[in-house]
Structure formats: C-alpha cells, structure tokens
Amino acid sequence: MPLKFHKMHANGDDFVIVDLRNSSNSMTANLARRMGDRNRGIGFNQLAVLLDDENADARLMFWNADGSPLDVCGSATRGAADTLMRESNSSSITLQTNRGLLTCERTSTGAISVAMGEPLFEWSAVPLAQAMDTRALPLTGAPAACSMGNPHCTFFVDDLTAIDIAATGPAIESHPLFPLRTNVHFVQIINRKYIRLRIWERWGGIPLGSGSCSCGAVVNGIRRGLLDDCVEVECDGGTVTVQWDGVGTVFLTGPVERVFSGLYTNALLHAL
Template identity: 80%
Template structure:
C-alpha cells in the first residue's frame, strides 16, 4: 500500500513525518524498521506520525529506527509543527505527545520553537540501569544525565575541537548504564548566553 511521507531535517538531524489524520495509523514497529534502513529504506533518526487529537491540534507518535517508540523528539516535533502551521496559516499550535502538551511557535525569523518542558533528572526517568546520582555519572569525565522524553548524557568540556566524537560517541550510546541507549552531548560554554554543542545521536550518529 502506498504511504505518503515528508523527509525533513533540522541541522542534519533527519526525520520522516507521516500524516495519519483522518485515517488509521499505518506505522507499525516492523514498518518503522524498514523505513529507517538507510540502505534499503528511507533512512531517518526518528519517525513522527501525526494523528488526530481531541485536546490539541494533533497528536504525535515517535519511532526509532529499531522499531521502538520514544516519548518525544524535538526536531521531528518542529518539522511537524512547521507543516501544520503552514496548513492552518497560524503561528502557534499545541501538540500532544507522550511527554505531554507541547506549545510550538513560529519565531520572528521564521523558525519553529518548541517548549519541551523541564528536564527530568530521576535515574529511572532517564532511564539508567540502576539508581545513582544523575548529576555526576560513574563514567570517565563525570557526565550528567537527564531525560527530555528521551535519554541524554552530557559532557561539559573546555575545548570542543579536542573531542573525537566519532570515536567516543558509539561507546557511550551503547554503554550498559543506558538500557535504552542515549544521545551524547558535548558542550563548551562560551559565556552566559552562548555555548558550542556537538551531538552523537542515539541510532543516528553525528547529525
């Protein structure tokens, strides 16, 4: 059966959006795996399905490339929000996700911002393999962990150019401490208003 979709990206973080409003959700775990295959499918970091919703403009359901689901994806949310705003000729919409209701707005420069809500710092929210302090993980470099609806491991570094992300990222993503794998962030603080950031994406590598 033919399936319409939109392939989009946000700074290299690529995703697929399937609009399933007014119809049954066509995406299954098996189909998500097939679509996520970069050699024989479409390829994406995350897949977002747009569904009907009674208490928001739409509901979003998210899939990883391995066929598992996640609560939210910021980049895919912005992509879906952009299309829905263009459709309704509006500058603000609310989307329902497993993370809760997310308010999306078009900024003065035409970009989309999403209020993702506060991070969750509980070890079981991330989740981590067992109870521990998420502020300083028992890993080299003492990174921190949190969840924004998906797991994040964050290192604060003095010189971002000295970090070999392609070498470090895969081992951290699949470390036993993270049963659902993790996104890995490397942050260099420039001043109180600016940072430099590089990311190793869970399932996707360097965007």
C-alpha cells in the same frame, strides 16, 4: 494505499513526517525501518507520524530509523508544527505526545518554538541503573544526566576537536549505567550564552544536530552553574536556541525546512 510523506530537516537533522490523520495507524516497526533505510527507502534520523487527537491539533508518534519507538524528538516536533501551521494558516498549535501536550509557536523570524516540557533529574527517571546524583555521574569526565522524555548524558570538554565521537559515543551509549541506553553530548562552552555541541545519538550515530539533545545539554550546563538561562547551541548543522529558567518548561527554538514530498508506494508496502 500509498503513504504521503514530507522529508524535512532542522539544521541538517533530517526527519520524515507521515500524515495518518483521518485513517488508521498503519505504522509498524518494520515499516519505519524500511522507510528509514537511506539506500532502499527514504532515509531519516527520525520519523514522526501525525494522528488524530481529541485534545490537540494532532498526536505525534516517533520512530528511529532502526524501527525502535521513542517518546520525543525536538526537530521532528518542530517540523510537524510547521506543517500544521501552514495547513491551518495559524501561528500556534498544540501537539499531543508521549511527553505530554506541547505548545508550538512560529516566531517573528519564521522559526518554530516548542515548549518541550520540564526536564527530569531523578536517577530513576533518566533512567539510571542505580541511585546517584545526576549532576555528576561516576564516569571518567563526571558527566551530568537528565531526561527530556529520552535519556541524556552530557560531558563538558575543553576542546571539542580532541574528542573522537565515533569511538567514545557508543561505549557511553551502551554503558551498564544506562539500562535504556542514552544520548551522549560533548559540549565546549564558548561563553555563558553560547556552546558548541556534538552528539552521539542513541541508536542513531552522529547527527548534524538534535533538538532534544540541545535541550538536555543546556539543562545540564545550567544545573552545573556553567550557563545562563538562554543559550545558543551550535551543532554541526547549525544553531538553535534553548531557554530554561531552572524550574519549569524548556523552550526550543530553531528553523525547519521542507526538502521534498512524495508517496511511499504500494509496491514498497507490499514488500514488507
């Protein structure tokens, strides 16, 4: 049976929503990889699969374009929330993820806000290869690390334009310190309420933006005493807002947009 999908983006961070509610979960690593191919498939940074859940409006499972699974994606979560809110004509829903139960709301401006859960700071939770202070890792530049359900490593730099993301990012992503690899952030602080962020995404390269990376970057900046508790994050594709009180849940707010919908056909499915 063809798979219905919605292609969406959040400030250029593109993703695909596949709705498998009321059916079996047919998504596999191979299928996700074929759908993620920008030449022969649909193309996306992440894929979000909607499934039935007894304790939430739906359950979300996420895949990278290379077919690897992941536990959280802030942009695709906002896209799934927007889709379900439009379907139910509501302004608030809950989504079950491997990160836990996430509450999502539509703001007065139409943006989607997601309670992304509490950040994790223990070295073993990031995870790192050995015990250390995650506020300042023993790497050149002394980056900070945390987990938002996926690992994040944040460098604070004076001039973002001087950083060769494509050269530096892969080396940090695959550094032995990160047994599951890591997302890599490069942050230039404009002021305590505004940062400029560029990203090397784990298994993904350089995206126009990332919801979870925006959260991780702000959290690490607040931990270092560099930022206030509500920060605008400017990525290459646009801005989002991240709020964190230093103790509890991180809130991510920003726009999402549906680009087109379609069917991934039987012929393509049978070719797998």
